[in-house]
Amino acid sequence: MRRTVFTEDHEAFRSTLRAFIEAEVVPHYQEWFEAGLVPRDLYRKLGELGVFGIEVPEEHGGAGIDSFKYSAIQYEETARAGIGFGGAGTHVALCLPYLLSLGTPEQLERWMPGFVAGEEMWAIAMTEPGAGSDLAGMRTTARKDGDEYVLNGAKTFITGGVQADRVIVCARTSPPREDDRRFGISLLAVDTSLPGYEVGRKLDKIGLRTSDTAELSFTDVRVPAHDLLGEEDRGFSYLGHNLAKERLGIAYGAYAQAAAAVRFTQAYVTDRTVFGTSVASFQNTKFELAACQAEVDAAQAVADRALEALDAGHLTPADAASAKLFCTEVASRVIDRCLQLHGGYGYMNEYPIARLYADNRVNRIYGGTSEVMKVIIAKSMGL
Known part of the structure; x- marks a missing residue:
């Protein structure tokens, strides 16, 4: 088509x-x-x-x-x-x-x-060791002191955190209200060269190896008040505005990984010879790749439709959740089947299918887990 x-x-x-x-x-x-x-x-x-x-x-x-x-x-x-x-x-x-x-x-x-x-690279720090999806439970604080905020706390799983020059840090600037746990969080654009700002471990991930991920700590980091993003205490409301776009990005990346897996695998089975004939000539290989291609075609259609909706300003949170859930699940199935067609070589990092297999796994976790996506979709259905 x-x-x-x-x-x-x-x-x-x-x-x-x-x-x-x-x-x-x-x-x-x-x-x-x-x-x-x-x-x-x-x-x-x-x-x-x-x-x-x-x-x-x-x-x-x-x-x-x-x-x-x-x-x-x-x-x-x-x-x-x-x-x-x-x-x-x-x-x-x-x-x-x-x-x-x-x-x-x-x-x-x-x-x-x-x-x-590209001279000043940015990252964003939301997740804490004790607060993952529950961002309202974050413990990092930013106390106002004159024309500065004094930042204390820690963050983890920060993509790009090792090399970032400035990080958007989510921190609590006021206590939560009894009727609103989300109140009191602010966003600060923190210069990583400030005293008290430290990059801890570069985390050792199973995938996305070239995308550095870090632990960060803040000890009395004095952040100029003019580096506050948006209004004080309203940061949590801002965090939800970009979620649909973020989830579409993950969905699109997952679909693209699945498409690449089929491409890599078709090339591999065409060149690979077993029992005197190419692996591509076996009926099982043809059927497996045909099934994978059909799933990729469906994921591409979902991803493209969501992309058009985003550009038109019509992509809803439920639409984005549905696209992310579908495309990431498709990618998981397709890449697994494609790795199987590589045999033992598919388990070797020198082959791109092995890297895709490891990289793909986090798609069903970050940006909201698959389980969270199902909750969002169910709510949109009135369930």
Whole structure:
């Protein structure tokens, strides 16, 4: 079926990005994989390519394109090549929406040049060791002291946290109300070079190896009050505004991983010979790949429909939850079946299917677990 979600401009961007990946990323990716993070120079190159400024208004050095479709193409192309851009996804998909919706003109003037150029990388710190999905239970505090906030606490599972130059930290600035546990949380754009700010362990994950994930701690970090994002004590309400977009991004990434898995596997079974004949010639192989392709086609349709709804401003939380649930479950099944067709080689990290298998698993956890997605969908059904 003809795909209509992308225009000629999108496809021109795809060609540019694909050439960049082949020239600047693929030759070095094994080294980055073993190191557990990408070099800072990659972010500057992505900035030069214009990747970080697509959705940034022109007055702040960006292209001013209010569309998620260019990000969708990045999901497809990185999955197609079996690589990742480290913390770049968090920088744009998670942090930028908060900056554009909450940042003052003065803040954007200070932050956007470095953001767009990849010179100042951003991350966001919500999760704490004792507060995962229950963000209202966070214990990190930011006490107002004159024209500063004194930040104390700890965060964990912070994507891009090792290399981040500035982190949007969620902290409690006031006690919760009896009738509203969510009241009293604020967002602070914290400069990571401030005294008392420390990066703890770089966490050892089973997947997403080049996307550094860190533990952070704050000991009397004095954050200038002019780095408060939005209004004080209203931070929790802001956190929900970007969830639909975040979940669509995960859904799109999962679909792209599944599509890449089929592509890698078809190439492998065509070249692999067993008992004097190619693995691709066996009926089981044909049937398995055909079934996987059918699932990928369905996931692509769901992801594309949700993408169009997001750009049109119609993507509801339930729509995003449904897309995330479906696409991540499809990817899980497809990648598992594709790894099986690789046999023992599928378990080796030198093969992209093995990395996809490990990378894919977190899709059903972060951005809201599959169980949370089911709750959201059920509520939308009146259940």
